Amino acid sequence: MTSPRPVPIARAPIQLGQFLKLAGVVEDGAEAKALLAEVGVGVNGEAEHRRGRKLDAGDLVAVGDETLEVTVE
Incomplete structure (x- = not known):
């Protein structure tokens, strides 16, 4: 398993x-909605x-195969 990308x-x-x-996974809200509906996303x-x-x-x-970690600047 690879380390999460911060x-x-x-x-x-x-x-x-x-x-x-922000992470560059989608370009807009409509694309985010479609990704969540069709592919699915895991949170924790x-x-x-x-x-x-x-x-x-x-x-x-x-x-997908990538894990992203929420970090605060």
């Missing part, structure tokens, strides 16, 4: 859809389908 945010919490855009080991899910520092987001 994605720094200005402050927590951040919505999952915004985090996915559990399936998540809500763009509005609040993420805090230390949360792990799994998208």
